[in-house]
Amino acid sequence: MALQFELLKTHGSARRGRLTTAHGVVETPIFMPVGTVGTVKAMRPDLLKTELGAQIILGNTYHLFLRPGHELVAKMGGLQRFANWDGPILTDSGGFQVFSLAKLRTLTEDGVTFQSPLDGAKHHLTPELSTHIQHALNANITMCFDECTPHPATHTQAAESMRLSMRWARRSRDAFVDRPGFGQFGIQQGSLYPDLRAESTAKLVEIGFDGYAIGGLAVGETPDELHEAIPMAASLLPTDKPRYLMGVGYPSDMVKAVLAGVDMFDCVLPTRNARNGMAFIRDAERGGVLKIGHAEHKASDLPLDPTCTCHTCAHYTRAYVHHVHKEDEILGHMLMTHHNLAHYLTLMADMRAALDAGTVENFAREVLPLIR
Amino acid sequence: MALQFELLKTHGSARRGRLTTAHGVVETPIFMPVGTVGTVKAMRPDLLKTELGAQIILGNTYHLFLRPGHELVAKMGGLQRFANWDGPILTDSGGFQVFSLAKLRTLTEDGVTFQSPLDGAKHHLTPELSTHIQHALNANITMCFDECTPHPATHTQAAESMRLSMRWARRSRDAFVDRPGFGQFGIQQGSLYPDLRAESTAKLVEIGFDGYAIGGLAVGETPDELHEAIPMAASLLPTDKPRYLMGVGYPSDMVKAVLAGVDMFDCVLPTRNARNGMAFIRDAERGGVLKIGHAEHKASDLPLDPTCTCHTCAHYTRAYVHHVHKEDEILGHMLMTHHNLAHYLTLMADMRAALDAGTVENFAREVLPLIR
Numbered sequence: 139m140a141l142q143f144e145l146l147k148t149h150g151s152a153r154r155g156r157l158t159t160a161h162g163v164v165e166t167p168i169f170m171p172v173g174t175v176g177t178v179k180a181m182r183p184d185l186l187k188t189e190l191g192a193q194i195i196l197g198n199t200y201h202l203f204l205r206p207g208h209e210l211v212a213k214m215g216g217l218q219r220f221a222n223w224d225g226p227i228l229t230d231s232g233g234f235q236v237f238s239l240a241k242l243r244t245l246t247e248d249g250v251t252f253q254s255p256l257d258g259a260k261h262h263l264t265p266e267l268s269t270h271i272q273h274a275l276n277a278n279i280t281m282c283f284d285e286c287t288p289h290p291a292t293h294t295q296a297a298e299s300m301r302l303s304m305r306w307a308r309r310s311r312d313a314f315v316d317r318p319g320f321g322q323f324g325i326q327q328g329s330l331y332p333d334l335r336a337e338s339t340a341k342l343v344e345i346g347f348d349g350y351a352i353g354g355l356a357v358g359e360t361p362d363e364l365h366e367a368i369p370m371a372a373s374l375l376p377t378d379k380p381r382y383l384m385g386v387g388y389p390s391d392m393v394k395a396v397l398a399g400v401d402m403f404d405c406v407l408p409t410r411n412a413r414n415g416m417a418f419i420r421d422a423e424r425g426g427v428l429k430i431g432h433a434e435h436k437a438s439d440l441p442l443d444p445t446c447t448c449h450t451c452a453h454y455t456r457a458y459v460h461h462v463h464k465e466d467e468i469l470g471h472m473l474m475t476h477h478n479l480a481h482y483l484t485l486m487a488d489m490r491a492a493l494d495a496g497t498v499e500n501f502a503r504e505v506l507p508l509i510r
Numbered sequence: 511m512a513l514q515f516e517l518l519k520t521h522g523s524a525r526r527g528r529l530t531t532a533h534g535v536v537e538t539p540i541f542m543p544v545g546t547v548g549t550v551k552a553m554r555p556d557l558l559k560t561e562l563g564a565q566i567i568l569g570n571t572y573h574l575f576l577r578p579g580h581e582l583v584a585k586m587g588g589l590q591r592f593a594n595w596d597g598p599i600l601t602d603s604g605g606f607q608v609f610s611l612a613k614l615r616t617l618t619e620d621g622v623t624f625q626s627p628l629d630g631a632k633h634h635l636t637p638e639l640s641t642h643i644q645h646a647l648n649a650n651i652t653m654c655f656d657e658c659t660p661h662p663a664t665h666t667q668a669a670e671s672m673r674l675s676m677r678w679a680r681r682s683r684d685a686f687v688d689r690p691g692f693g694q695f696g697i698q699q700g701s702l703y704p705d706l707r708a709e710s711t712a713k714l715v716e717i718g719f720d721g722y723a724i725g726g727l728a729v730g731e732t733p734d735e736l737h738e739a740i741p742m743a744a745s746l747l748p749t750d751k752p753r754y755l756m757g758v759g760y761p762s763d764m765v766k767a768v769l770a771g772v773d774m775f776d777c778v779l780p781t782r783n784a785r786n787g788m789a790f791i792r793d794a795e796r797g798g799v800l801k802i803g804h805a806e807h808k809a810s811d812l813p814l815d816p817t818c819t820c821h822t823c824a825h826y827t828r829a830y831v832h833h834v835h836k837e838d839e840i841l842g843h844m845l846m847t848h849h850n851l852a853h854y855l856t857l858m859a860d861m862r863a864a865l866d867a868g869t870v871e872n873f874a875r876e877v878l879p880l881i882r
Contacts, residue, residue, distance in 0.1 A: 220827070220830055457578070465549075
């Protein structure tokens, strides 16, 4: 078996599962911290595991291809050894980043030609090359190379884009080298159109993957559109494989998506917003966020989140974090990042515990008013 | 007793001592990491203690006075509680930083008037205010407010500057509030002139302090001038109190200064150079430094320093540190800072062990060719 997935328990659409990889077990539902260039920004990877309980992190094919190069990472023993993270790693395919380059790239049936923003060099990324790079990086979970359909898209545009991605999914699958404990996920596309999401899913299942991702969401829809699309998209996916909602989102998005049957999440929000001074907290009055740069925190001896037990909240006052944030000190980024990742990871740990206890709907009802 | 200092052993001029403060014991000779604004840059303070064995850190009166303000730090339980460092803290008096402001400050007998570079506000810093601020910060070791005599200085200029500092030393001492486990150090000045250094020392001893610092060195002298001045300055100081060489320096400077009878050091070099990509290592061929940004390290699977056992060297290759340094990732600063502080702190731990074993001259002879 490439990857093993065990569905331990379900409650309505919500699922409690266990994914086994060559580099360890991932208890789902799970949030995966993003380590774009081979580091989860401002976190030491050993502490990410020992202090925060992170189980799996992301790497980025596009960034690591450009620097330091996948051959080098392979030579250094794979991304796990290179980056001192001995747990499972999922790499995205690079498609999303290449398409973000806008005018610097050209799309053909074969793939995408783009100019490196680092040195202007031309590169041609294909489903085959993306899959090969992810193999070299030693990703436990390889993602298909796809086009992230822009939003908004007409039905015709969304259909054409999705069908190209499905042809690329076939080519990605053919290029994938099977190894025990390593697998590949297909990515469902189809914009907000249920018939296209269904067609996409059927195609992916026909090819056969070790897991299925929901792509092309959280790219500009309204919150209502997003919260309608997630259950629609998730409900179409097979039940016996892990389901990964790419790039989503706020803590409340994850809670709702778990109830809709999603198992895995990634997002840069906890780490990026940490560096911008936004702490995610459980606090109904504040709508789940605290802006540490605000003057109101200058002399506060409260922790960022009095309900949180993370290292930052156990040892530092808002006054201190405010101070180091205002001074733009590296420690400010470290403490804020640590806390925000704790908020995301603890929320998922609590969801798993509630699923185990059969109380996930109660927990969601209690926690949703407290979080962003 | 304000502070207790025990001289455990001497070897020639070199000394092995123990300084006891209200916040713990400091084994000397010791290097003190610099935490200018209340954080040793890019280091979590708990790891500074548990992983690096740091025993005492510095804070800065000038910076903390401007932001967040000493009253706030006092209200938050002192710098130890505010900054989550439960060990001893030494604060410099702010004099050096104020004089660095050059045209933004005016010197009178009373003190120094300066304009804050943060908001343009005018402030007047005196020996009394500096001492009061350091008390509010809860510094275990308070430094006298003095003028750091610029280099070069004529004998007349150096004498006038030193005598002003000695009048300020008297006023600093009078303003100091004695508490068990807290003390105050006087600062010897006199530029490179032995007679002025002697006059300064006599005046300080007449006032009576808990320790004596050598000020006004490493401010532009040639290496030869510096290495002549340190033993001259140190030899004048009382033997029964700790001796602190301010702002020095490179690792080899510290080794030589220990042999000349200095007990305590601080310097921003290990932390600042870490962020600039310079690793201090024990390597004769490289002259004790490794510039991690150089292309030669791109694919090296060696640690920064194969002789080092720090967290960075135990878990990361030069290739990885090169990568995160080139990407300007926060983790790069964290790993480099950790290693450089380990280099400095381990060097002093090795000097202490060699003093205990009576082999300090052998150790110095062996290590000096390896370090910068």
